[in-house]
Amino acid sequence: MKAVVIGGGTMGAGIAHLLLANGHDVTLSEADAERAEQGRAAVRRSLDKAREKGKLADAEAAFAKLSTGELPADAELVVEAVPENVPLKQEVLGFAAEKCPGAVLASNTSSLSIADIAAGLPGERVLGMHFFNPVPVQQLVELVHHEGVDPANVAKVRTWAEQMGKTVIEVRDSPGFATSRLGVAVGMEAIRMVEEGVASAADIDTGMKLGYRWPMGPLELTDLVGLDVRLAIAEHLAARLGPRFEPPALLRDKVARGELGKKSGQGFFTW
Numbered sequence: 001m002k003a004v005v006i007g008g009g010t011m012g013a014g015i016a017h018l019l020l021a022n023g024h025d026v027t028l029s030e031a032d033a034e035r036a037e038q039g040r041a042a043v044r045r046s047l048d049k050a051r052e053k054g055k056l057a058d059a060e061a062a063f064a065k066l067s068t069g070e071l072p073a074d075a076e077l078v079v080e081a082v083p084e085n086v087p088l089k090q091e092v093l094g095f096a097a098e099k100c101p102g103a104v105l106a107s108n109t110s111s112l113s114i115a116d117i118a119a120g121l122p123g124e125r126v127l128g129m130h131f132f133n134p135v136p137v138q139q140l141v142e143l144v145h146h147e148g149v150d151p152a153n154v155a156k157v158r159t160w161a162e163q164m165g166k167t168v169i170e171v172r173d174s175p176g177f178a179t180s181r182l183g184v185a186v187g188m189e190a191i192r193m194v195e196e197g198v199a200s201a202a203d204i205d206t207g208m209k210l211g212y213r214w215p216m217g218p219l220e221l222t223d224l225v226g227l228d229v230r231l232a233i234a235e236h237l238a239a240r241l242g243p244r245f246e247p248p249a250l251l252r253d254k255v256a257r258g259e260l261g262k263k264s265g266q267g268f269f270t271w
């Protein structure tokens with residue numbers, strides 16, 4: 001299968017790796033030549049790492065199927081992983097829709113409305129294909145469909161994802177889809193419990209790990225994702241779904257102080 005990945009950052013490089021490692025041809029499209037080169041290098045590093053770990057037999061052969069030129073007219077799948085912004089996603093998918101007239105147009109957005117992105121595009125070809133970081137490792141793909149999508153395109157993408165070893169869940173286009181909505185709800189409640197002095201951050205996390213068999217507590221996960229990122233998602237969900245997603249004052253205060261989690265060295269835990 002010929003695929004196009006638009007955006008070669010954290011997620012785009014991972015999606016390209018996954019497709020290449022499964023024998024697909026990938027054209028990586030970036031904003032300019034310098035960033036295309038950086039994207040190629042990121043894919044190369046990722047493939048080499050998989051080979052060193054014994055998870056990929058031939059990184060060289062996989063990398064040989066990557067190009068950065070013109071979008072192929074016979075591409076069957078386009079996945080965009082450009083920054084989280086509706087007009088930008090519409091622009092890059094609109095360009096790809098014309099260049100690749102037979103391709104399904106998938107967005108890797110983690111929160112934006114698929115119907116909003118599909119507006120002005122051939123909507124029957126547009127859907128959400130939400131990967132998780134790091135893409136080659138994480139098992140889940142959340143397929144998001146809006147009303148106008150052709151079910152045959154959803155079925156095609158499900159098949160490709162499953163052939164690449166992923167487990168697919170299907171979700172109707174709604175704020176936060178299934179994963180972010182539930183994950184943020186638990187994360188916000190855990191922060192409110194710290195705020196109210198119910199228990200320490202460490203004890204809340206230990207409670208969920210040992211009592212509920214979670215691999216990681218909700219506060220450690222918030223530190224890993226970034227408190228600023230989780231705040232932005234909670235604000236988006238509160239605006240769309242109502243006050244039950246209103247971020248706690250403690251989260252706003254920590255973000256204002258620059259305590260963003262692992263990336264800043266301090267969040268609910270010290271890193």
Ligand SMILES: NC(=O)c1ccc[n+]([C@@H]2O[C@H](COP(=O)([O-])OP(=O)(O)OC[C@H]3O[C@@H](n4cnc5c(N)ncnc54)[C@H](O)[C@@H]3O)[C@@H](O)[C@H]2O)c1
Pocket residue numbers: 006007008009010011012029030031035080081082083084085092108109110111130131132133
């Ligand atoms: N980082 C995560 O954990 C994660 C997880 C799931 C989904 N997502 C979603 O994936 C998308 C990308 O996130 P990311 O973390 O990879 O971002 P990133 O900033 O690492 O990468 C974005 C890339 O898009 C490129 N880009 C910008 N404008 C472009 C254009 N016009 N044409 C082509 N490329 C362009 C940038 O140069 C950059 O390389 C976002 O929608 C994000 O919400 C991210």
